[in-house]
Amino acid sequence: MPKPYPEEFRRDVVAVARKGNAPIKQVAKDFGISEACLHNWLKQADIEDGNKPGLTREESAELRELRKRTKQLEQENEILRRAAAFFARGAAPKMRFPLVLELSADGFAVAVICRVLGFTPQAFCKWKKMPVSQRDWDDAHLIDAAREIHTDDPAFGYRFIADELGDRGIRAGENRVQRLCSQQRIWSVFARKRGLSRRAGPPVHDDLVVRDFTAAAPNLLWLTDITEHRTSEGKLYLCAIKDCFSNRIVGYSIDERMTAALAVAALRNAVAIRSPVGTVVHSDRGSQFRSRRFVHALSANGLRGSMGRVGACGDNAAMESFFALLQRNVLDRRHWATREELRLAIVIWIERTYHRRRRQRRLGRLTPIEFETINQPALAA
Structure with a gap:
């Protein structure tokens, strides 16, 4: 049974076909789908827009x-x-x-x-x-005693509380008291408030790539990152995922907000088309890729995460080079009035030009689609 195309991809194809710059047959060929499939998408889009009778999604x-x-x-x-x-x-x-x-x-x-x-x-x-352990039971009594001591004299912190607990016959180490007091926010009234920091957060994955952006087969190593560009309506963000074997963009998502949902949508689009197992997904330490939603999406689809260092562009250089190419060929070519206009330009360039027309020397002067098509029989053998 063929895999369903991502909803975002279908909307983009319908928008390009409705634009009328190319025949339906040519649009279907450019995007790698059948003409009948495109007609069905257009029919469903007309139903969704109210132009034809039928049951909408x-x-x-x-x-x-x-x-x-x-x-x-x-x-x-x-x-x-x-x-x-x-x-x-x-x-x-x-x-x-x-x-x-x-x-x-x-x-x-x-x-x-x-x-x-x-x-x-x-x-x-x-x-x-009955999962309540004796340790949890003792911690509850310790917290009650700590609250009582802190209420009597809120000027002292966990060290004073630890000393007082010993006098009351409760044995507890200072580190344990500090941990429980921190969890329950039992602090001295004179404690300093820690300042906010804008430093990058800790990595949630190790660096499994170490700047080796080569792969012997498809779906072994994916790279991902997020880029942005201004329009008259505001910024537009693109999260793309590239397969290092053929340099093909296996999944992408475009939105007006740079959130964790953008990265998760791009990952789900890639998985919906490629369905990999054990693929390494390499990224930087952006908050979108360290979010709980993205880490859960990796685990749920059998993927392994990888992260580079802070401020080291070379750790994700292969993905940065794709964005630089996109910048020169699309983003910086002219001023974009609307987000939808820039969105369609990005989609057309990726699917039509980059995938099917632009030859790459690393691939033996083949396009990413040609390279994968030629190498699939050899890999199967």
């Missing part, structure tokens, strides 16, 4: 959501009915956790039961597995 999603909500309401109603009968027998409110066990045995989801009855699934799991 939003309406289809709304219909699915309504069916899901109806089923969910039926389950919630049954849970409430069973709960009312359970507590009508005189059961104490604390016995709601055994009720969860009873309902889950009848096929109801634990998350739905907990939400209807007004508590979290985590609370139920803690009750079921």
Whole structure:
């Protein structure tokens, strides 16, 4: 079954086809899709815009959501009915956790039961597995004692509290007291407030590339970064992902905000088309690539992260060279009035010129698409 194209890619292709500068057949060829596929995309786009009758994606999603909500309401109603009968027998409110066990045995989801009855699934799991350790129990008593000492004399910090705990017969090391007081924000009233710093954060991955931007096969090493350019409407940001084997841009996303969602969208677009396993994704230490969402997206798709050093452009030089080429050929060619105008220019240059017309010496004077097409049989063998 063929992989679905990313939604962002489909919108860009439809926008280029509607522009009317080239026939539909030529546009389909430039973007590497079939003509029938492009006609279907245009038809669906007309439905979405209200030019043709039909069920839009939003309406289809709304219909699915309504069916899901109806089923969910039926389950919630049954849970409430069973709960009312359970507590009508005189059961104490604390016995709601055994009720969860009873309902889950009848096929109801634990998350739905907990939400209807007004508590979290985590609370139920803690009750079921009894995960509270003696260490946590002791920490709770220690925190209570520390709060009491700090309330008596808030001028002293954790060192004074550690000494007072010893006098009360509570044995605890100074480091442990410092950790708990920091977590609970039990500080001296004379403590200095730490100033803000704009230094780059710590890397979440090691540097697995070490400036070796070569790959023996596709989907072994990807590079990613974010670039920006001004328009009359404001800045436009591009996050691109390049395969070091063929220098092909395997995924990209364009938005007016530089957030973690931009980097995650580019990664998901690349995975949707290439579906790699064990690929190394190398980037700089930007906050978008250190975010929890991006790290989770790497882990969920079986990818390995890699990061260069702070202020070392050479650690991601291969990606910087692509952006420099884009800067000369598209961004700096003229002034861009709207974001949409610049967006289409970037997409056309990547898909039509860079992928299918621009030959590269490192690839034996082949385009990235030609290089991958020629080498696929050899790699399979």
